[in-house]
Every structure is written in structure tokens, then in C-alpha cells.
Amino acid sequence: MISERVLFIINVSLGLLSVLLVLMFLGLKLPTLGQAQYALDKEEPVCVIQWGEESTIHQDIDRCCLQARQQFECRAQSKDNLDWMCGTDERLQIWLNNKAYNYCKQQPYW
């Protein structure tokens, strides 16, 4: 049998949850874990395009994210301070560091 005090605490929590749900319904957006990871990471975002043996830094991270998302699947893989490899083709690969990957994950199309 739940005591009155415990039930009161549960009700207050449920009340707060209802308010949160109402706010969310009205359009409140809660920050995601990805945003926190991105904000805490002080590295510069890096995107490297590898075509065959040639590697080029892609300065436009936004475009890099979009191409990575539409063409490929990304998986955790390490190489030269880069942490993610996106690619389905052995010849063309997109490499991202964690900062860039977390940035990509925040994009509305990811």
C-alpha cells in the first residue's frame, strides 16, 4: 500500500510531466544529448573527402554532412584523428571527427 506522502510526490511529478508535455505540444523543443556533446567538444569540426588515395579537407561542414547523410551510412572507425567513416564505396569515403559528426547529427535532415 502506497503512503499518502509517496502518492503526493508521484502526483507532483506527474503534474510536472503533464506541464512539460503541454509545452512540448505547443512547440517547446528540448536540447538533445548531441547538442551537449557538440558544445562540450572544443575541437574544430573536420571533414575529409577521400577519393582513392587522395584526401582533401572539405571546409564546408554543412555540405559535407548533407552528402554523408544522403549517400552513405556512417560507422565508428579511427584514422588520423578522425572518428567516423561514411561510405559504401571503397573509392569514395567521407571521414569525420567526433565534433563534425555530432554537428551533423543535429542537422534537421540527419
Add this chain to the structure above:
Amino acid sequence: MKRKRLKVQRKVFFVLVVLILLLSMLNIAKAKGLLIPKQGPVDVKHKVVDLQGMTLEQKIAQMVVVVGTKENYWPWRNMQLGGIHLFARQTEHIFNNTIIDFQFQAPIPFFVTADLEGCVSPFGFIRQFTPASEVDTIEEAFDKGVEEGQFLHKLGFNLNFAPVVDLKDDIWKCRSFPGEEKQISELAQAYLTGLQTQNVLGTAKHYPGKTLIVKDPHKYVVAAEIGKKDVFPYGYLVEKGEVKAIMVSHIITSGEIDSEGVPSVVSKKVLDNLRTNFNGLIVSDEIHMLGLKRFYRSVDEMYIAVFKAGNDVVLNFDNDPNEIYRMIQVVKAAVEGGEIPEAQIDASVTRILEAKGFTVR
């Protein structure tokens, strides 16, 4: 007294649980776009569309291409959007089924679009295609167009965002055709001819050029000086009459094409200039790029600017159906407020419907 308080607490508990369940369901329905109102029917008879019978919302929706995901199947269909763009999938079967589902009984079929350029391709799991950089002759370019067109058509695609006619590709090294402007134009022309024999429309990109060059890492808004050579392929392809769509980039340009300090895609001057000799589709590059976003105080301003500039097809790959619906409402309000002429929207929708094979009256 204590028992009475406990009884009240229990009642409150049950009311709150029911309330939370209801609110959760409403939130889920909202997130899935199920609360977005369904558009009315469109008057389509024997491939003839009555434009005046379409609401302003339906017309604006026709101008929007979104990402075609299973999760957003109902909202995209209910909004009667113009097109879906497909990202990589594991098998041909999945691509095919997704497209069939979306097109099933759609009064106006979706544009089904892809970025199949050769080395850049969402079909890497299924098949490899020749990179544009390895195509040297007109015959090879034509064959590449036919091969990619056959493949796309078989899966149900009808619009490809290729070929790239940027003169130089310093980043990917494989997306541009080799050679100088004349050779690139001829190869692109042959590719388009091959692609379009398979009933898949091609898109020359990224107008007005210089999008695949290494950029200053500290600039989010990128600028480039455009020369006569950069725009040569567009003039060539338009003159030949083969190019059905041109994609405009977010680069701020000066020189031969002057975007007057704003990204090309929102420059009325750039788009009007392009429109002078070209009556095909002007397609915006995807709009969630910092180069464009940072230019505006709000996304609403950006939405209005993209439509106002004269893009016929606007790529918005936001996964949130409510945001796409909101964009349509924002643009609708701008048209109703006189900021965007309705005649311009009508002209864009006419071009879109004609590209889809309809007659517009």
C-alpha cells in the same frame, strides 16, 4: 480525514495518468505530422490540371521537395508535396517499394529525385557507376546517361540532380567532367540526352559555378568571382534545349554573375537573369546550409526569400513534417500579403506540372 485525503490523492493520480496518456498520444501524433490537415482533391482529368482549382497551399506544396522517409509517408501525401528525395538504402527492392507506396493513387505524382552523379551516389550498396571525372568522350557520356537513366527509371525515379557542370572539383576530385568549359558542356549535353531518353529529367548544377573549390574555413558565407567560363556550360545547354532543370547554389557571386551580396539562390537578379532564356525548372540547393541560414535573422525570412527569388522547386530536407507545413504557411502568408506575387507561384507550378507530363489550364 487521512483516508479522505488518500482518496483524493488517488483520484488525482488517475486523472494525471489519463492526462499524460492523452498528451503523449497527442505529442506522438504531432511529431508524426498526423495533425497536419489533409489537402482537398485536385481536379485532374486526362492529364489536365485546373490550376485555378488548386488552393494556394496546394500550389506552394507542389514546389517543395522533401526527404522521402517511411515515417513521413502520411504527412507528405496529405500535404500533396511536389517531390521526395531519397537517401541511400540497402537494396533496389527497398527503393522500389518506397517509391511505389508514395506514388500509389497520388493525384499528382511526386517528383522522385536522387543525387546520382557517378562517384557520389545513394546506390553504393547496390551498384557502382562511372565517375564523371573518368568520362572522356561524347559516347561515354551518352552511355553513362543511358545507363544511369535506365537504372533510375527502373526504380521509379524521374528527376536526377546531375550532371555537375562546375569546371573544377578541388574537393571530391570525381564529380566534374574533365577538360575545359567547351568539353565539359558537350559531355554534359551528351549525358543529359542519354539520361532523358530513359524518361528521367536531368539537372545541371551548381549555377553559377565554383561550388566545388576549397574554401576559407572561417567563412560560413562563401563568396566567389564568376567568370565567363564558369557560366558557359549553362548557356550552351540552354541553347541546345536539352537541360530541363538547373540547380542554383548558395554562393555569393561577383563578376560575370553578380548576386549583389546575397547567396545566389535568393538573388532575384541572378534568377531573373537565368530565367531570361531558360524556361525549365530552377531548383534551389538544399536550404539548411549555414551559408544561407546565417544570412537571415529567422528561418521564416529565409523561406520567404527562397520563394520570392523565383525558385520553382525548393529542396527542404527537414525531417520534421510540422516544419515543412509551417514553411508552406509562412510562404502562403507572404503571398497573401503581397510580398510574393501569386502569378509567380502559378508560373512555377505550371512549369512543375508540365515537367510531370500534365497540361495546365
